[in-house]
Amino acid sequence: MAKLLADDSRFEATLSFAGRTAAPQSQPIATRTGGFGGADGLAQYIREQAIETVIDATHPFAPRISANAVVACGRAGVGLATLVRPAWKPVAGDNWQTAPTAVSAALAIGKEPRKVFLALGRQELHCFAAIAQHHYVVRLIDPPQGARPHNLVVLQQRGPFDFDAELRLLKERKIDVIVSRNSGGSATYAKIEAARVLRLPVIMITRPVKPTGHIVRTAEEAVAWLAHAGPAPSLRGV
Numbered sequence: 001m002a003k004l005l006a007d008d009s010r011f012e013a014t015l016s017f018a019g020r021t022a023a024p025q026s027q028p029i030a031t032r033t034g035g036f037g038g039a040d041g042l043a044q045y046i047r048e049q050a051i052e053t054v055i056d057a058t059h060p061f062a063p064r065i066s067a068n069a070v071v072a073c074g075r076a077g078v079g080l081a082t083l084v085r086p087a088w089k090p091v092a093g094d095n096w097q098t099a100p101t102a103v104s105a106a107l108a109i110g111k112e113p114r115k116v117f118l119a120l121g122r123q124e125l126h127c128f129a130a131i132a133q134h135h136y137v138v139r140l141i142d143p144p145q146g147a148r149p150h151n152l153v154v155l156q157q158r159g160p161f162d163f164d165a166e167l168r169l170l171k172e173r174k175i176d177v178i179v180s181r182n183s184g185g186s187a188t189y190a191k192i193e194a195a196r197v198l199r200l201p202v203i204m205i206t207r208p209v210k211p212t213g214h215i216v217r218t219a220e221e222a223v224a225w226l227a228h229a230g231p232a233p234s235l236r237g238v
Contacts, residue, residue, distance in 0.1 A: 047076055161190055
């Protein structure tokens with residue numbers, strides 16, 4: 001989306017990072033990093049910066065900022081679109097077990113020791129710390145902090161990852177089961193395809209319910225919405 005907006009002279013866009021990644025990838029538009037101080041802080045930022053439209057493109061598992069965006073945009077009187085990536089759905093050959101939370105996913109691994117690939121964020125590692133009989137592998141951009149499993153191998157890597165790389169990883173690490181959040185999209189789907197080929201079970205954490213504005217499904221659809229969402233001037237704050 002940032003690339004599309006950078007090449008579109010109708011818009012002046014700012015990309016906001018939460019700040020959880022120490023070195024996010026560079027972007028072709030202006031950026032800011034850090035929280036806003038809840039819905040009130042976000043509404044104040046929107047007013048101070050003369051923002052005229054907002055796109056919530058946060059992760060499917062980040063419901064708090066989405067809730068704040070709905071409230072803040074309502075208070076500031078600006079339009080809001082929410083980019084919702086379609087969730088993954090099991091297909092023939094998949095062996096999925098769904099879990100509503102990371103805690104329930106940890107319990108679903110079972111009592112017998114297994115080698116587990118954790119495909120989730122570092123904020124949820126503490127959910128597996130007490131399930132000590134398993135050996136875990138996790139892939140993160142930044143080192144983990146706080147409680148984590150004792151038997152944990154951390155791979156510091158940045159995606160996306162292709163099918164061959166995921167297949168190789170699962171084989172080399174002798175993974176027995178994958179725990180994954182249902183993030184949707186194509187960037188991290190290769191591990192699900194690799195699990196299908198290897199007939200590995202996947203414990204899939206279902207998405208939380210997030211408040212939304214006008215729902216769009218792709219970056220292109222979001223930009224098309226922007227073209228009709230705000231006031232008439234050719235240059236708008238996004």
